[in-house]
Amino acid sequence: MLIRAVAIVALLAVSSVMAFAADAERTPAPKDAKVYIIWPPDGAVIRGGKLWVRMGVRNAGVAPKGVCLPNTGHHHLLIDTDLPPFDQEIPSDRQHLHFGGGQTEARLEDLPPGKHTLQLLLADCNHVPHDPPLYSEKITITVPPY
Amino acid sequence: MKSMMTNMTLCLLGAVLTLGVARAADRTPAPANAYLYVGWPNDGEVLPANRPFRVWFGLRNMGVAPKGANVPNTGHHHLLIDTDLPPLDQEIPSDRNHIHFGAGQTETTIELPPGTHTLQLLMADYNHVPHDPPVYSKKITVYVK
Numbered sequence: 001m002l003i004r005a006v007a008i009v010a011l012l013a014v015s016s017v018m019a020f021a022a023d024a025e026r027t028p029a030p031k032d033a034k035v036y037i038i039w040p041p042d043g044a045v046i047r048g049g050k051l052w053v054r055m056g057v058r059n060a061g062v063a064p065k066g067v068c069l070p071n072t073g074h075h076h077l078l079i080d081t082d083l084p085p086f087d088q089e090i091p092s093d094r095q096h097l098h099f100g101g102g103q104t105e106a107r108l109e110d111l112p113p114g115k116h117t118l119q120l121l122l123a124d125c126n127h128v129p130h131d132p133p134l135y136s137e138k139i140t141i142t143v144p145p146y
Numbered sequence: 147m148k149s150m151m152t153n154m155t156l157c158l159l160g161a162v163l164t165l166g167v168a169r170a171a172d173r174t175p176a177p178a179n180a181y182l183y184v185g186w187p188n189d190g191e192v193l194p195a196n197r198p199f200r201v202w203f204g205l206r207n208m209g210v211a212p213k214g215a216n217v218p219n220t221g222h223h224h225l226l227i228d229t230d231l232p233p234l235d236q237e238i239p240s241d242r243n244h245i246h247f248g249a250g251q252t253e254t255t256i257e258l259p260p261g262t263h264t265l266q267l268l269m270a271d272y273n274h275v276p277h278d279p280p281v282y283s284k285k286i287t288v289y290v291k
Contacts, residue, residue: 038185038202054185054204061250062210064217072212072250102209102220104252 026087029130030071033060035120042139049111049143053077055104055120060134065100068125073134075099076127077106078119083135089127098127113145173235176277177219180208182267189286198257201225203247203267208281213248214272221269221277223247225254228263231282237274246274258290 038054040046055075063072078084081095092098097106120136123129185204193199203223211220226232229243240246247254267283270276 052206056202057252061212061247062252063215063250064209064211064220067211067215067217069212069215069250099209102211102217102250103205104210105204105206107206 026128026131027068027073027124029132029134030060032058033071033122033130033134034058035075035122035134035136037118037120037136037139040118040139040141042137042141044139044141046111046141046143048146049113050109051107051111051141053106053108053118055099055106056136057122057134060122062102062104063125064102065098065127066125073122073124073130074102075104075106076121076123078117078121078138079108079111080116083119083121083133086129086131086133090121090123090129092127100127111141111143113143115140115142117141173275173278174221174271174273176221176269176279176281177207178279179206180219180269180277180281181206182208182269182281182283184265184267184283184286187265187286187288189284190288191286192289192291193258195260195290196257198255200253200255201265202253203251204283205252205269208269210250210252211272212250213246213274216272221271221281222250223252224268224270224274225256226264226266226268226285227256227258231266231268231280234276234280238268238270238276240274248274258288260290263288263290 036056038056061072063069076090077097079095117138117140119138122134183204185202209220211217224238225245227243264285266285269281
């Protein structure tokens with residue numbers, strides 16, 4: 001009984017150390033930073049499915065991937081998907097667009113007709129979200145039938 | 147005598163041209179289709195006095211990098227207030243009329259006294275020198291009342 005309790009305590013200790021280690025590797029988020037979609041507004045109707053998404057960040061700066069400076073990050077645009085795990089690299093695919101060149105606007109050209117969600121998530125020089133993570137509201141836009 | 151003068155003039159001209167070329171070669175190239183614009187406020191906007199307003203920097207086909215980060219096709223923003231473009235082959239001055247955003251900021255908040263003011267954006271490379279070709283926005287006018 002005692003051994004089991006000790007084992008559980010030890011396990012807890014180890015897991016909390018591991019959790020701490022994982023957290024320690026993440027880049028701290030700039031204080032008061034806010035990520036938001038400047039345009040389009042939530043609920044926008046986008047005819048033709050082509051648009052520039054204007055990516056906003058306040059109280060923090062933009063730096064390309066690989067440039068590790070405090071209070072900076074680069075934008076990721078999440079399309080029709082939920083937020084990914086925050087303790088690892090953001091996936092790179094058609095639903096997770098990386099802007100490692102330090103871009104602040106994203107051109108979308110092939111959104112099919114229907115409803116789509118857009119959300120921004122900032123990540124550090126290694127593509128891992130900050131701690132705490134900096135992400136925008138998730139907005140919904142509609143592309144009418146062509 | 148005249149031909150000597152002409153020779154000297156030519157020599158001088160050559161030296162100046164060479165210097166000019168050397169300088170131009172030092173400048174960081176910019177993407178030909180880079181487009182910089184003041185996203186907000188609009189040209190001609192009337193803004194209330196004694197109230198800070200946000201200026202949002204719009205940039206397409208190019209990226210933002212903090213000062214000191216030498217990454218191709220990037221630069222950092224400079225906001226020119228009530229002034230013309232500075233010389234494009236040297237560091238942008240840093241004063242009340244030339245605000246640097248070397249931390250990679252893409253927007254700012256400013257307050258201006260009542261009156262007519264101009265705003266213009268100019269990108270510069272990691273050394274604060276404008277690109278070649280230079281990337282700058284249209285100069286807009288705002289009215290603070």
